[in-house]
Amino acid sequence: MKANYKNWMPKGMIKGALISTVVLCVLTCLVGIGTIVGKILLALTILSAFMTIWMFLMYRAFSYNGKRQMSKQIIEGVSSYMKIPDGGVGLDVGCGSAALTIACAKKNPNARMIGIDRWGKEYASFSKNLCESNASAEGVSNTTFQQGDAVKLDFGDETFDAVTSNYVYHNIPSKDRQAILLETLRTLKKGGTFAIHDIMSKSKYGDMESFAKKLKDMGYEQVRLIDTTNGMFMSKWEASWMGLSGSTLLIGKK
Numbered sequence: 001m002k003a004n005y006k007n008w009m010p011k012g013m014i015k016g017a018l019i020s021t022v023v024l025c026v027l028t029c030l031v032g033i034g035t036i037v038g039k040i041l042l043a044l045t046i047l048s049a050f051m052t053i054w055m056f057l058m059y060r061a062f063s064y065n066g067k068r069q070m071s072k073q074i075i076e077g078v079s080s081y082m083k084i085p086d087g088g089v090g091l092d093v094g095c096g097s098a099a100l101t102i103a104c105a106k107k108n109p110n111a112r113m114i115g116i117d118r119w120g121k122e123y124a125s126f127s128k129n130l131c132e133s134n135a136s137a138e139g140v141s142n143t144t145f146q147q148g149d150a151v152k153l154d155f156g157d158e159t160f161d162a163v164t165s166n167y168v169y170h171n172i173p174s175k176d177r178q179a180i181l182l183e184t185l186r187t188l189k190k191g192g193t194f195a196i197h198d199i200m201s202k203s204k205y206g207d208m209e210s211f212a213k214k215l216k217d218m219g220y221e222q223v224r225l226i227d228t229t230n231g232m233f234m235s236k237w238e239a240s241w242m243g244l245s246g247s248t249l250l251i252g253k254k
Contacts, residue, residue: 006097208225
């Protein structure tokens with residue numbers, strides 16, 4: 001059995017976009033482009049076609065079985081910062097299909113990883129059962145998975161030796177994503193490490209340099225922001241056309 005980490009661009013979304021494009025194309029042909037309605041339908045058809053192509057290219061770039069394998073590169077990169085002491089426990093917030101949870105568990109075989117996710121309908125193919133199946137396929141036994149909410153974690157203060165997350169918080173409707181970061185870091189033990197990767201653009205997160213300074217003022221031993229669009233995980237061009245500009249890795253020690 002082989003692990004199936006799915007794709008960050010679900011096939012269902014591509015299929016839906018393709019169907020919409022075909023329907024709009026048929027309607028445009030039926031109405032004709034000589035009318036205002038026809039012109040509007042033509043514009044919508046072109047827009048839908050571009051969206052379908054964009055989704056397909058995203059799917060190909062993220063695929064674990066393709067040439068680019070950006071998802072795998074990011075997962076391996078983020079997990080390399082997760083250092084958990086023997087007997088310790090790490091938390092992966094928004095584990096999805098468990099790719100990051102499992103990668104961290106492999107790199108820390110004498111520790112344990114807990115993956116949490118809400119597994120919402122937006123990503124219906126992701127589930128707790130899928131996570132457990134992938135862990136079994138990878139021969140990893142030091143993982144557990146449970147449902148959870150990143151906005152309000154069901155864990156006490158200073159519970160974990162390390163916390164991580166990848167491309168999760170920007171998907172959560174919020175006016176204060178820095179507060180979500182603090183909620184995750186709340187569960188980190190003194191001396192614990194963290195590695196959180198997301199689209200930390202100013203429009204989504206506000207001033208992250210000020211946030212890093214805030215953490216240092218709170219007593220965090222190490223805090224660092226790393227731009228991952230400068231060749232680390234992707235090129236500036238890739239980040240631009242994929243809508244991933246602002247991708248940043250927040251790492252450090254409490």
